[in-house]
Amino acid sequence: MSQQWIPKSAQPCPVTEKGPLGWMYKNLFSSPFNTVLTLLGVSLLFWLITPLVRWAIIDATWVGTSRDACTVLGGCDPGACWVFIKVRFQLFMYGFYPEVERWRINFAFVLIAFAALPHLIPDFFAKSWRQYLRVALALALIAAFFGLQPFLVAAPFFLAPFLLARFSLKERVVQGRHPILVGLAASILVCLAVSLSVRAIWGDGGAWALGLSAALLVYPLFALKQLSETVWRWNLLCVVYPLIAYFLFVGDAFGLVLVETHFWGGLFLTLVVAGTGMATAMPIGILLALGRCSKMIVIRTLCIGFIELVRGVPLISVLFMASVMFPLFLPENMSFDKLLRALIGVAFFYAAYIAEVIRGGLQAIPKGQYEAAEALGWTYWKKMSVIILPQTLRMVIPGLANNFLSLLKDTTLVAVIGLLDLLGVAKAALADAAWLGFTKEAYVFAGLVFWIFCFAISRYSNFLEKKYHTNYR
Amino acid sequence: MVTEQKEVTADEDFIVISGLNKWYGDFHVLKDVNLRVKKGEKLVICGPSGSGKSTLIRCVNRLEQHQEGRIIINGMELNNDVKRIDRIRQEVGMVFQNFNLFPHMTVLENLTSSPVWIRKMPLKEAEELAYHYLERVKIPELAHKYPMQCSGGQQQRVAIARCLCMNPQVMLLDEPTSALDPEMIKEVLDVITDLAGSGMTMLCVTHEMGFARTVADRIVFMDQGEIVEQNDPESFFSNPQFDRTKLFLSQIISHNFS
Amino acid sequence: MVTEQKEVTADEDFIVISGLNKWYGDFHVLKDVNLRVKKGEKLVICGPSGSGKSTLIRCVNRLEQHQEGRIIINGMELNNDVKRIDRIRQEVGMVFQNFNLFPHMTVLENLTSSPVWIRKMPLKEAEELAYHYLERVKIPELAHKYPMQCSGGQQQRVAIARCLCMNPQVMLLDEPTSALDPEMIKEVLDVITDLAGSGMTMLCVTHEMGFARTVADRIVFMDQGEIVEQNDPESFFSNPQFDRTKLFLSQIISHNFS
């Protein structure tokens, strides 16, 4: 007498949001308190923004080439004098980098922008036609704006992942017991071979660097288990790109004129310091955090000591040490570039901060996660890099963003080593006898540029946070 | 207690769920669920894994928002009114499937903090109460340990005791005996039936059919987000109406006696 | 497989635990535990809550360090040799009482990552394997969900499948069916007995006496950190030797038939 039970079919979820009015009601005017808040907010914005818009846009001077354009026109109600910014825009962007060489900077930034995109928003570029489109666009742009030779550099750079992926390895080349050692040995050999032969054929310029790049390309062949397009792309981004950028910025090889770091400045310098700082501080920070949580007492003590020491001193003193005191620690006649020293200083300084952020995250990972990984046979480094750190990093994205933003803004302190970043150039511009009295414009402009970059970072961090957050909580 | 503001006078029905629909994204978890629970009734919800049992009782507590349908508890409808939700929650206790003990408090603090902060009970009294329940579930010696230092079954008992300490009118139990050994199940059962005698309403999700049979006034069988069948335990076990229920029960029987 | 370096030749005893003592602080959890498990044997450990069952099997996996005694697995003693611990762990799978799934990976990734990273299995193969086991535990459709989006029972099945994917020689199961409904228990039972047939050694902590009876070659009863009695299931259930065991069993019987 039992009945047949037929499950109901699933219905689609009803739509709850009904139009912009419904949205506004729900979000802005749902209660009297909310309404008051909304109105207050709107009037505050109005009160703040109107004068700003007047000063910055309506009353501002946009055309002209000299100081007179601003002073003659602005009789009693002077707006901003953007001419001041306009005539030294190049200076703000590139610092003292020689004018004819500035394309090198642009080129390097176009390269990195297009190369990093698929890493930054992997979901968007998951479809391969978008990848192709990206590469095609990049190459077209480069051909159009930079000419043939840069194109010849960029083409293999962008196409390599696709081409190399065809020959990607499913297995390791060398089946030995110590792939890393073998890989290192092989790369050293390749490096020597390439650089010696290049030197023999073309002479000195860039020989060692070419050798180095060859070695870096060879290394993963030996050390990695599988090579896929992704592996190649990371390799190009983390190994080859820095080399390309180095040669573009510094020159002195491949027919590029040497531009010493002394001439770097402006936004360019800001981005170089911030970019390398972030890229290097992050891994060091992770290692420090792991070290601080390690069971080995010496390593833990060292990490704690380092972190606490660094947190106790201002970055400016670190840079001061790096720039003027550091030579004292080296034997006579030995020295290396001041900017490099500053970069190292910045990297280690922020590494300590990032380590603390990550340590916080590590503390919140439940013990069960470690145990589960261990029970499955994961070894320490694998466990950390695949199971624990991904969870940790996702958890502390806001904190990491905080540090990256601080770092970007702290690049200003390279003034200590006598280099002028964006803000430094702006300050120096204030002392130009021909353009006295445009403090506001200089600062507003510098602030705006900083804000744009920082805002981009902070939005991106938000994007990551949401992306990883909704997934599992 | 919550007496004012009765909107719907539903005779003695303490909990009324009507036309409840819930989606997780596009996934239709609860389909048109209708359920009435009388005051003091013990309801056992069973069904295969993933059938939406936990989701259903979480909806009663407003831990999940439903998209369609109404849930009325003690005459008050669950809606966006925060005050009301607060009041309802004070009267509706819940034991979670994965316990959710507060890891930064000792077992005793886990038990006393809610009576002290919410019911404004003097700490002394709250501690006495806590020890009382800890003794009932046989773990008074763990009072000063942290949850992470307790075994699975011990944690589960702490979770039950924590809920009892608030002396709620309704208890929602999500598999309250999953980590317990048969001996312990009996103890817990005793505690719960004691309370049942005192007129507490209970919604209990469980896979322990023995437990269900002993405790329940009525058994609700769910599958794929629907209520397939509900009946008193005797009829449910001896005379299931639907083939789905039969299938389910046959597995238990064969399993228990294999 | 782990063949070289046999230190202790213990006939066919795959796991030998002798004189094991463990303390948590001052609390003596395991008292002089001696246990031998043959290759392919299915051992069920039961006992009241808090008796040290979980701790015992966690020691076998070196998730807890013991202070005294020896544990020898497949002829290799567990000590501080990291390499050896790693190798042993690869061969000893574990299903946790509270699952411990990796929340940042989908169900599929949870299942495939260990074979890929540890066993160096190609991803394709690992995924096939994963789907195979997911089908066995009836949740292939959850492959791309995250653990937090699964119901309790589903999570437990994922945990079991994750362990199986590593194809270990020994499986340590800590209440592998606590969140499962009777139907599902049967399924899981089938999967496990299948494997059992293929010579896998199993240590299973469970409160499900029906489950124990079906699966076990031998049942070990623990109380207060000691092994009270061990016997084959028939004798264990029909003819317990000790009062303590009798008491325990009587509770089950009365409970199951109440």
Place this chain on the structure above:
Amino acid sequence: MHYRKYLMSLTKNEKTRACSGRFLHDARFRSYLAQATVLLVLIAALSYGGYNVVHNLQKAGVTTGFAFLDETAGFDISQTLIAYSSKSTYADALVVGLLNTLLVSALGIVFSTVLGFSLAVLRLSSNWLVSKLATTYVEIIRNIPLLLQILFWYLAILAPLPSARKALSFEGIAYLCNRGLQLPRPVLDGGGNLVALALGLALVVSFFFIRWNHLRQRRTGRRFPAVLFSLVLIISLPLVALACMGFPLHWELPVLKGFNFRGGITVLPELIALLLALTLYTATFISEYVRSGIMSVDRGQKEAAEALGYQPWMIYRLIILPQAMRVAIPPLISQYLTLVKNSSLAVVIGYPDLIHVFAGTVLNQSGQAMEIIAITMADISLLVWLYPFS
């Protein structure tokens, strides 16, 4: 049994380790080896660097010393918390700068913590507008260099304020102008001890009162506005003491004399601007750290608390924040330290903090760069380390 306990107290696995044949794979041996290597490398690097320093300094013929600290400073400072004049020594200038830094950073830490925590909670609020406002605030303030913000607030504060001669007068007792806020200064003509005693008594009483209230709240669940009560106590008790002596107190009122106000207490606009900027800026960072902490707390915790009927504020106060702090504390401490260091940006708006006075003016005068930088760094580290412990 005693034997067991003894064994237990030994480091773990003393016995089993003895059986291990292979040295290299032993976990402890490995860790010793790694640690020893690191230590050796470090010592080698340090001694090499040290050798070079000694060598280089010898060659340059540089000699150093701290004797200059006793020389006369010869310059004035606008805000001095201790007695100081241009005839004081460099060491005094150091103390003045240190105290000024201490003042601004301590206040900054307190305010920014309060603001930062509130922002974090607001950002996670379910009210769309509130959370968006908080987000906007964070996104604007966090992304502009602090230096510019300090300047902005300084000018924004100075701009609307009248000059000293047209100062806003509050009944002739206090004045507000672009020289700062002029407040009357209480001067005791005698009986200072009694007042101090009364104040101390009030402090002690309120301390115990608050504790008692806390205990009582735990005991009876009832709460009492203890903080308010103790505030009243702290204010009124000294007043009563004064009244008993017939008010042997007079107020030194600020009076306009010449260009400026004389007498009274002046709160410098520099201090206000710096504090404002530091607080607003640091709060955004704090809020992000706290927010990431809050979000790392398992959702089940909030659910459990909700199911028990906790009010939202109780959930935060009792359940979420204590657990969130695990994630947030290490970077929060970093942030406090950063605040202390950031206070050195005071130089741009002329607030005489440690860096400004000591690493700025004193260094300019004496030229002892190495020594001064060393002292400054030591001081800042000291400050920075005082905070977490207090």
Place this chain on the structure above:
Amino acid sequence: TTLDVVKEKGYVNAGVSGKVIGFSAPDSQGVWRGMDVDFVRAVASAIFDDPNKARFTPVAFKEAFAALQSGEIEILARNTTWTFQRDTKLGLEFVGPLFYDGQGFLVHKDLGVKSALELDGASVCTQSGTTTELNMADYFASHGMTYLPVVYESADEATVIYDTGRCDVYTTDSSALAARRTILSNPDDHEILPEIISKEPLGPAVRQGDQQWSDLVRWTLFALITGEELGITSENVDQMLTSENTEVKRFLGVDSDFGQHIGLSHDWAYRIIKHVGNYSEVFERNVGSQTALGLDRGLNALWTNGGLMYAPPIR
């Protein structure tokens, strides 16, 4: 020696202040301009016959000594006041005054102040410069006046804030006062008081201990002045080569080789004048009456014109 190092590097690296009007600042094309800058160019011209072989690194005063000591820079040309302590205590060696300055006051007109002696109780804005704070303290103390110092990091902030009325007085080197006044929102509401309260001989400095190098730098300075004395300018220097004046001939190295004593070629002075001009040209180009600073020569006129500029004879 320093000269060898410089020759090997191929350029002179100088520490400049980087943000002082008329002394060193990059213009809108990024080219460095100013008196200090031109002086360094003169040194570069003397060594390399090329003024562009000079590099400028902005350094703060606190880094200056360390930078000189570590060889980061060879000349410190950041209009630093030459004082006893700095010359003797710090391992610096001043080569001579390039510019004579003095500290002055700028006040709001509506205060009705006509002399610095009426400034008792005033708020004084200034930037933490080289010796400004000390001079101010000395001046007020010696006249029995009190004051409230408000010291900013840079002159720009100090000016802007003085403009808001935060201070009654703004004090800095008088060379900059006039220029600063022009950028106030209402220049006519302010006036510069007549008092000059300090001596500020600003000049380049080098590291102690390398006599040849300090001689070279010092005589470059004297060459600039001598050039003006002899009436040699960058325009007429080529004609002057044929001059009959023995002093001119000696100076330009036509028939002498004084350069060898400082490690340079015989025409070192010719190169300086050719590329940079004489002192007067440098002055007029950077701070003179045609520029935004609009200074007249004053103390910086030649001794023959009532100023202090005086170069020892080159012979």
